[in-house]
Structure formats: structure tokens, C-alpha cells
Amino acid sequence: MAKYCTQCGTQIEESGKFCVECGTPVEQSAAVGQSVLSGKRERVLGSNKSKSNVSLFIAVIIVPLALGILIFFENLPALSNPIIDEQPLVAESVTYPPVPRQMKTIETRVRENKIILPLDVVLQKKFVAFEFNNNGRVIPLLAYVSGEGKVITAISMCEPCNSTRFHIKGEQLVCNSCGTTWELNSLDGLSGACQGYPPDAIPSIVVGNEIQIEIAPVINWKPRV
Amino acid sequence: MALIEIENIEKHYGKNGTNVKAVSGISTEITFGEFIAVLGHSGSGKSTLLTMIGGLNHPTRGNIRVDDLDIYALNPEQRADFRKEYIGFVFQAFYLIPYLTVLENVLIPFAISDLSAAKRNSRAMQILEKVGMADKADRLPDELSGGEQERVAIARALVNEPPIILADEPTGNLDSVTSAGIMQLFADLHREGQTIIMVTHNQENLKYASRTISMKDGRIDQLN
Numbered sequence: 001m002a003k004y005c006t007q008c009g010t011q012i013e014e015s016g017k018f019c020v021e022c023g024t025p026v027e028q029s030a031a032v033g034q035s036v037l038s039g040k041r042e043r044v045l046g047s048n049k050s051k052s053n054v055s056l057f058i059a060v061i062i063v064p065l066a067l068g069i070l071i072f073f074e075n076l077p078a079l080s081n082p083i084i085d086e087q088p089l090v091a092e093s094v095t096y097p098p099v100p101r102q103m104k105t106i107e108t109r110v111r112e113n114k115i116i117l118p119l120d121v122v123l124q125k126k127f128v129a130f131e132f133n134n135n136g137r138v139i140p141l142l143a144y145v146s147g148e149g150k151v152i153t154a155i156s157m158c159e160p161c162n163s164t165r166f167h168i169k170g171e172q173l174v175c176n177s178c179g180t181t182w183e184l185n186s187l188d189g190l191s192g193a194c195q196g197y198p199p200d201a202i203p204s205i206v207v208g209n210e211i212q213i214e215i216a217p218v219i220n221w222k223p224r225v
Numbered sequence: 226m227a228l229i230e231i232e233n234i235e236k237h238y239g240k241n242g243t244n245v246k247a248v249s250g251i252s253t254e255i256t257f258g259e260f261i262a263v264l265g266h267s268g269s270g271k272s273t274l275l276t277m278i279g280g281l282n283h284p285t286r287g288n289i290r291v292d293d294l295d296i297y298a299l300n301p302e303q304r305a306d307f308r309k310e311y312i313g314f315v316f317q318a319f320y321l322i323p324y325l326t327v328l329e330n331v332l333i334p335f336a337i338s339d340l341s342a343a344k345r346n347s348r349a350m351q352i353l354e355k356v357g358m359a360d361k362a363d364r365l366p367d368e369l370s371g372g373e374q375e376r377v378a379i380a381r382a383l384v385n386e387p388p389i390i391l392a393d394e395p396t397g398n399l400d401s402v403t404s405a406g407i408m409q410l411f412a413d414l415h416r417e418g419q420t421i422i423m424v425t426h427n428q429e430n431l432k433y434a435s436r437t438i439s440m441k442d443g444r445i446d447q448l449n
């Protein structure tokens with residue numbers, strides 16, 4: 001296995017003690033690596049919530065069962081997102097052109113633990129970005145009118161790439177950073193690296209000209225990465 | 226010990242006959258502190274390889290171990306923590322948030338962390354210093370050049386101090402002079418011990434790397 005100097009990147013002989021280019025001791029290179037990595041593996045394995053005793057059960061019972069169910073359901077449509085299912089219709093079906101429609105930033109109000117968006121503005125702009133400031137922790141949100149005419153409200157984040165900006169192109173929602181695409185109506189992944197991380201839908205209701213979002217699920221939202 | 230061990234990985238896309246073999250049998254080891262350039266024609270599987278290493282794309286066959294963690298044997302929660310602890314992504318054309326300043330853009334990965342605001346700010350300023358953007362921390366992305374925006378995107382990837390940076394054509398949209406500046410930044414990070422794996426189309430960029438992996442039809446091209 002080849003070794004490389006951490007200071008200048010020069011390849012070092014397997015038996016070499018110093019980098020021939022810059023003289024950095026090889027032990028130091030290894031030590032730098034260890035200190036940067038220290039504690040990380042434990043933190044990753046520490047997020048093992050419920051594996052140990054149930055793993056055999058999972059292996060013997062659940063996995064074959066789940067596989068059976070999966071095979072059985074393979075030709076049925078994907079499970080839908082229950083939050084999106086419940087979202088209200090606010091328009092006739094909407095057809096987006098195949099040119100990117102970027103988010104427009106809008107102002108919102110907070111009243112009685114609800115974030116209030118003006119429905120007419122959302123209907124006019126179609127795809128809006130706004131924020132909720134929870135004591136200094138700014139949570140990015142978005143709202144758009146889906147192809148079916150539903151208003152969909154969600155946390156505006158694609159966690160793997162830390163992007164908070166998206167655009168709509170035809171029937172797809174696209175992450176501005178990684179280019180991952182999701183189906184606009186369902187937020188099911190279509191292509192790209194981060195398909196498991198569409199904007200995380202948050203419930204909202206429509207009352208008169210207001211789209212109302214309860215702040216509790218927004219405050220309690222945790223990144224999925 | 227190798228930081229990243231890639232053992233005979235394959236990735237097939239598509240069901241029912243439309244099977245695309247994007248990666249068909251790659252094995253290599255990557256040591257702490259290496260700067261790897263991944264080169265190859267469009268469609269040769271470079272991005273697929275990168276996302277598999279980053280814990281974002283489950284290989285069809287084979288294993289990837291990072292710091293001795295078999296990343297696709299982890300449960301999804303652990304794999305999410307793996308990405309947070311180990312990986313920083315830099316993409317081509319990283320769109321910064323237009324109405325946030327440079328500093329605020331870099332603070333985004335911290336939006337959900339427990340660090341105090343003062344600590345977050347000083348950490349972000351430290352990283353902006355490193356990428357040469359501290360003096361423009363109050364600017365909006367619109368007021369920056371493409372190369373400067375890319376520097377901010379790199380700062381954003383670095384802010385959680387990941388030991389591994391994965392970059393997919395980070396200079397793809399930049400002119401040659403600006404590219405050279407960004408590559409120099411990656412070279413500086415490498416000198417400080419940062420492990421970097423970078424996909425590039427540009428032969429010019431290879432001189433900054435400590436090793437080149439050439440891809441062809443989903444395999445490592447051994448001739449290179």
C-alpha cells in the first residue's frame with residue numbers, strides 16, 4: 001500500500017521514516033491522521049439505537065418477511081407521503097414550463113404559533129422561499145403549488161449537500177446544488193445523489209387568503225443527515 | 226491503515242433490462258492525506274464512484290470501508306452520522322443563497338448545531354480566512370466572481386471539519402486562471418493533511434494531485 005506525506009503529498013517508500021521532499025517524519029503523518037479521526041468512529045457507531053439484541057430477530061424473521069412484502073408490492077405505486085396527501089388544493093392543475101423556475105423570497109408573519117403566508121402571493125409566484133427564526137436558529141422553508149394544484153410546504157433543505165435552494169422544471173423539483181430531481185407532486189426521488197432527501201414536507205392548512213403552518217413541527221424539525 | 230478501502234464495488238442502475246453498469250468492479254485503497262484526481266470520459270462512472278464513497282449511493286456489490294467502518298452495513302441513522310463526521314461535498318456550480326451574506330452562507334451547516342453563536346461565527350470566519358474570503362464575509366453572492374463563489378462553497382464544505390473532501394468537477398464552470406486559483410486552494414488544504422478526492426475533466430488539474438485514478442467504462446483504466 002502506497003504512503004503519502006500529509007505535508008506535501010509526495011509518495012513515501014513503505015519503509016521510509018521521512019518524506020524525501022519536505023522531511024516531515026512519517027510517524028507525524030500517521031499521528032495527524034489519528035487525531036483528526038479521533039472519536040468519529042465511536043460517534044457514528046453510537047447512533048446505533050436498537051440493533052444489538054434484535055438483529056438476529058431482524059435477520060431471521062423481519063428481513064425475509066419484508067422481502068416477501070417488497071416483492072409482492074413491487075408492481076404497485078410507491079407509498080405516498082401522508083403529509084402531501086393531506087395538503088389542500090388551491091388551484092386547478094398547474095403546468096410548469098421546462099425552463100427553471102427559481103424560488104422567490106417572500107415575507108411572512110407569525111401569529112399565535114402559526115407561520116402565515118399570503119395565499120394570493122404564493123399563487124402568483126408559484127414557488128417561494130421564506131424563513132422562520134426560532135431564537136436565532138434560522139430554519140429555511142419553501143412553499144409551491146404542485147402540478148395537481150396542491151399547496152406544498154416544506155423545510156427547504158437537501159441535507160447531504162447543505163443546499164437550501166431548489167427550482168422547478170417541468171414536472172420536477174431540482175436541487176440547485178446537486179441537481180437531484182424529485183417528482184413535483186409526490187417528492188419521490190427521480191434521479192441524482194440525494195434522492196432520499198427531498199424538502200421535508202410540513203403540514204399546512206388554508207384559511208381565507210392565509211396559508212397557515214403550525215410552528216411546532218418546524219421548531220422540532222431535525223436534519224435527516 | 227488505509228482511510229478508505231474500496232473492495233470490488235459495482236453499481237448497476239435501472240430495473241427490468243434497462244441495466245446500466247455505471248461502475249463494474251473497482252478496488253483501491255486511499256490513505257489519509259492523499260489527493261486523488263479521478264479522470265475519465267463522460268459516463269465513465271466518476272460521479273457514481275464519488276457518491277458511493279460519500280455514503281449517498283448504495284453499491285450493487287462490494288464494500289466500502291472508511292476508517293474501518295463498513296459504511297453500507299451501517300443503519301441509515303449511522304450512515305447519516307458517518308456523512309456528518311467524515312465527508313464534505315463540493316459540487317460544481319454550488320448555488321449560494323443569494324439573499325444571505327458570504328458569512329451567513331458558510332454558517333448554514335451550523336443552522337442546526339448546538340455550538341454558541343459566537344463560536345459558530347469565529348469558526349466560520351476562520352474557514353473564510355483559510356479560503357481567502359474573510360474580507361468579503363459581508364458581501365452577497367451576486368457581488369462575487371465565480372471563483373470567489375466557489376471558494377465560499379468550499380468553505381461551507383469545510384466548516385464541519387470533515388477528514389474527507391469529495392469534489393465533483395469543482396472548477397468545471399471556471400476559466401483557466403480562476404481554476405488554477407481554486408486548485409491552489411485544494412493543494413494548500415492537501416498540504417495541511419486534508420484528504421481530497423476530486424473528479425475533474427481537466428488534465429491541467431492533475432499536477433496538483435498526489436495520485437490519478439483514470440476511469441473507463443466503470444473500471445479503473447490500468448494503462449494509466
Ligand SMILES: Nc1ncnc2c1ncn2[C@@H]1O[C@H](COP(=O)(O)OP(=O)(O)OP(=O)(O)O)[C@@H](O)[C@H]1O
Pocket residue numbers: 191192238239245246247265266267268269270271272273274
Ligand atoms: N441515477 C441514475 N439512474 C440511471 N443511470 C444513471 C444514474 N446515474 C448515472 N447513471 C448512468 O451511469 C453511468 C455513469 O454515470 P456517472 O454520472 O457516474 O458518470 P460520470 O463519469 O460522472 O460522467 P460525467 O463526466 O458526464 O459527469 C452513465 O451511463 C449514466 O447515464
Ligand SMILES: [Mg+2]
Pocket residue numbers: 271272273393
Ligand atoms: Mg459526473
